Amino acid sequence: MVGRMRESSASANGSFTSAMTLVEKGLTYVPKRYVLPPSLRPDGTLCDTCLPIVDLSNRQHPLLRSQIIQDVHLACKKFGFFQVVNHGIPLSVMDNAIDAASEFFDLPTQDKRHLLSSNVCDPVRYGTSLNHVKDKVHFWRDFLKHYANPTSTWIDLWPSNPKCYKKKMVNYTMAAQKLQEELMEVIFESLGLNTNYLHEDIAEGSQVMAVNCYPACPEPDLTLGLPPHTDYGMISIILQNHQGLQMMGRDEKWHSVPLIEGALAVLLGDHMEVLTNGIYKSVVHRATVNSEKKRISIVSLHSLALGKKVRPASDLVNEQNILSYKEGGFSDFLDFISGEDIVEAKYIDTLKINT
Template sequence: MENEKGASSSTFKMGNSAQERSLPYVPDCYAVPPSYEPRDALDSKSESVPTIDISRLKGSDDERRGVIQEIRLACQSFGFFQIVNHGIDQSILDDALAVAKGFFELPAKEKNKFMSNDVYAPVRYTTSLKDGVDKTQFWRIFLKHYAHPLHRWIHLWPQNPPEYREKIGKFCEEVRILSLEIMGAITESLGLGRDYLSSRMGENGMQVMAVNCYPPCPDPKTALGLPPHSDYSCITILLQNLTGLEIFDLTAHDGSGRWVHVPEVKGVLKVHIGDHVEVLSNGLYKSVIHKVTLNEEKTRISLASLHSLGMDDKMSVPCQLVNDENPVRYRESSFNDFLGFLVKNDISQGDRFIDTLRIKD
């Protein structure tokens, strides 16, 4: 069996990946070329990212207007912000992280029940992005499953650890309520009103959970947990146990941009603006480009809750944001359209869904 550092990517398939086997080296198929992946991220202490007290949305009219303005500025400049005082009890966050870690500690036989390379599967366990297909592989293991409506999907989730469905289910319910509140604030910040998408996202919207595990990597400077990408969703709400998330600040260096480490503070949640909010805003807000770096000693667990319209419900530019000076700049698309894109394209090489939606002048 080939096990040298030059092993081809086809050697490392689901259930037999380098990260699952805890190899003491990084195989060549995981190595990200320096020309492709600049590594000049600022330390989190020298560059702050927006942090918003989301509880003020329920305060006085003046307080709400202040938060709406903060969200507007964060969406324009970063496409990202952190939230505090979000109302989700710390025990719910801790329990979700703990039970997620417990899933990845199960014997391979148990995890492999959910193994799939089918991006359309409502529950799937896999590694990298598309195992054995992508030119570059990534040091990640993940379980992805649908979460709304919960009663429709929860019976398909893992039964082990025994509390997985209960703890992750509770987290999903709480985060979904929060997502609707945040989306109401985002549409309000665009002048569309807080209820512009509430019915479409509230009843028939999609919630997809990406439960991620990034095992210790013997050479974190060589590989990545995830390549630079943006999420297809309206928003993604992220919980993590360790640092590793980096976002690309488009405004730094006179527009040439720079990577910024996102600090980890217990109880703080991260909000990513996704491709469909970029479409919704007709380009006023940008979906955040982000990546995941690795740790040599510790396992990073993250729970990413992606929120969008229904599977075939198309996001389009509102007529209220279109005029002679600002024509429609994006094609309409759905979550299902994104899945089709994922099948045909290689995100590891920089392909982005949002690029297929932009209308060229």
């Protein structure tokens, strides 16, 4: 894998210009390749519905846990999204992760270029937009993605510059993995499944850290940091230092996710939709940009291990809820995005059974 990463980096280097580089040049306009068609641009129209917040402080309390289960069920059913507070990850650990990410993106391009890759299978890759080599329209984002679970397998491949990166990011990564395991138990319980359902597969599953930088943009109304999309996995846990995440409600209206100190956003992914046989749906979301601040988001993407398949839970398939999805896995998703434009095609559609 590492050899392939270096090879793909070399082939991609020639045409690479990061979003951070454009900002450093002092551009007062958005280059043409970043200008979205009018139908995809953020128009500022947002729904003011209050989004669900789940307090996890009593998740181990035998009498009070039931309220959390109910809150999670309603949030998953209505939105496919909720924020969690009192989740057990110290604020200092989250702040350190944001600081490490910010320091990485502030490095000169030549200090990050060796990680540059357009190969979605590489375990560590740096890039811009979605895939700057093949994107028809670019997005105002630089990213670093790396595998994380178990950290002992992958940490040596993570950036060594800045020097603080591994130390600060590993603490948050491991905490996010632990939180994900607890959240999956709560979600399974909200579906009437055993809390130990897929326990080993969840603990040994894939964790990909998508570390995103959205620089201040001179014309934020013309572009996006990321287009509307769903995540492929079971759940995604999102840490952000500034507001910019927006999710689409079942009413097909956009909601801005508020920035709450210490809170983490939890989004359901395509594989959760498959596992629940459509009882819970993955949530469409996007990243907006602003003209004043660089925004950092750290997304902990969780799915089963690369070679494992997710299929609808047998207890959730019956005459009233007939089998509606084929099995799929992380490797299938990588194959999909290698050949498809996610702006135009949806991975979840490949997993639906036409009835």
